[in-house]
Amino acid sequence: MTFQHRTVAVLGAGTMGSGIATVTARAGHSTLLYDLDEGRVKQGLDQVGAFLDRSVNLGKLSAEDAATAKAGLRGTTDLRDLTATDVVIEAVFEDLAVKKDLFTQLDDIVSEHTLFHTNTSTLSVTAIAAGSRRPERVVGTHYCNPAPLMKLVEVANGRHTADWAHDASLEFLASASKTTIVTKDRPGFILNRFLIPWENSCINALESGLGTVKSIDTAVKGALGHPMGPFELLDIVGLDIHRQVAMRLYEQLRDPRFFPPPMVDRMIAAGDLGRKTGAGFYTYDDNRLFGS
Ligand SMILES: NC(=O)c1ccc[n+]([C@@H]2O[C@H](COP(=O)([O-])OP(=O)(O)OC[C@H]3O[C@@H](n4cnc5c(N)ncnc54)[C@H](O)[C@@H]3O)[C@@H](O)[C@H]2O)c1
Structure with a gap:
């Protein structure tokens, strides 16, 4: 074919x-x-x-x-x-x-x-x-x-x-x-095995006041060459989806690095899920679910 x-x-x-x-x-x-x-x-x-x-x-x-x-x-x-x-x-x-x-x-x-x-x-x-x-x-x-x-x-x-x-x-x-x-057909495949703990650690860094949303995103883009910072990415993914994926992997792998930080729950409770609700770590005035 x-x-x-x-x-x-x-x-x-x-x-x-x-x-x-x-x-x-x-x-x-x-x-x-x-x-x-x-x-x-x-x-x-x-x-x-x-x-x-x-x-x-x-x-x-x-x-x-x-x-x-x-x-x-x-x-x-x-x-x-x-x-x-x-x-x-x-x-x-x-x-x-x-x-x-x-x-x-x-x-x-x-x-x-x-x-x-x-x-x-x-x-x-x-x-x-x-x-x-x-x-x-x-x-x-x-x-x-x-x-x-x-x-x-x-x-x-x-x-x-x-x-x-x-x-x-x-x-x-x-x-x-x-x-x-x-x-392989294993929880999180390759990418989410390291992406979810890394995103959680960026949220923890924000929550503990080590940097701002903007400075952490700038650090990741400037130092690691990523096209997007973790918070730009999380706003596209959706905080609800991040939480769901993180919890499911935590339940299967029993590794605490997957457990979503408390800030994620507060943002979900406030309805700030990311681009799809117009606000997450950033606010948006367009209707785009993903960037250009
Ligand atoms: N969001 C991410 O970053 C991401 C990345 C990779 C994979 N995924 C996976 O992709 C899938 C979709 O995720 P999403 O973020 O697009 O979710 P989403 O909630 O944005 O969209 C899911 C859509 O499925 C529709 N739907 C639900 N049940 C249906 C059914 N029985 N028949 C037809 N439509 C139905 C809903 O109406 C909704 O529009 C999930 O399995 C998710 O784990 C998500």
């Missing part, structure tokens, strides 16, 4: 789903964005469109390629629209029962040749794939947030993933200009 101009369905139109739909649409794949919530679908499509427009304005994408990407992009709240899909990329809530149930529903809808990707941060690919009658076709693909800007995707096979499905997934991700690393 070669991966050019394929039909892709992205399930879940939240932060990751709309980011991943941007990636696949920009790569020339016909992209269907699905969510249970019609408002989320509309918001997700708007996010993709706005990102493509900004890319044109910044000279990173031709107007023609942006127009092609937009022409191939559609939204739906009806799973039955997925019948002719080559690749399904699941990015719904981080909830095993929800993800498994979606894979079970897909069994009776999509064709026999469909490849399934699941975008989980903390759950087992094997456990998610157990919801499908075709676990050999299910591959874990952990995109980095913001998906349109970050090149890396971690790829992890479930216990029953077939070698050809793994290889085809690497090929598909290459078609979308992604760099892949192969890892």
Whole structure:
């Protein structure tokens, strides 16, 4: 199977789903964005469109390629629209029962040749794939947030993933200009094993008054060469998602470095979740879920 101009369905139109739909649409794949919530679908499509427009304005994408990407992009709240899909990329809530149930529903809808990707941060690919009658076709693909800007995707096979499905997934991700690393189906894969404790230590440094949001971000960008500081990144990820991922990894690994600092709870209680609520460590007056 070669991966050019394929039909892709992205399930879940939240932060990751709309980011991943941007990636696949920009790569020339016909992209269907699905969510249970019609408002989320509309918001997700708007996010993709706005990102493509900004890319044109910044000279990173031709107007023609942006127009092609937009022409191939559609939204739906009806799973039955997925019948002719080559690749399904699941990015719904981080909830095993929800993800498994979606894979079970897909069994009776999509064709026999469909490849399934699941975008989980903390759950087992094997456990998610157990919801499908075709676990050999299910591959874990952990995109980095913001998906349109970050090149890396971690790829992890479930216990029953077939070698050809793994290889085809690497090929598909290459078609979308992604760099892949192969890892194991273990909690946090590679990246979140060090990213979550590091983000927690940056929040602890802030909470103990060692620096300000701005000075810590400046230090990380200036000294380590990161394109974003930890607080800019956490505002994109969402404090609620950070807490959930941190707690889930803490529960599985029993390592106190994963335990979210108290400041995270206070920010969540105040509704300051990051970009998606207009305020987190910074405040925002645009509606962007991810940067340019
Ligand atoms: N946010 C991150 O930084 C990040 C990074 C990598 C991976 N992930 C993973 O990506 C997945 C999505 O995370 P997110 O941050 O985009 O979450 P989100 O809450 O922003 O979006 C989830 C979307 O899924 C939709 N949804 C829930 N149940 C559904 C169902 N049964 N059918 C269709 N749509 C449904 C919701 O309406 C919502 O729009 C999670 O598994 C998360 O762990 C997140």
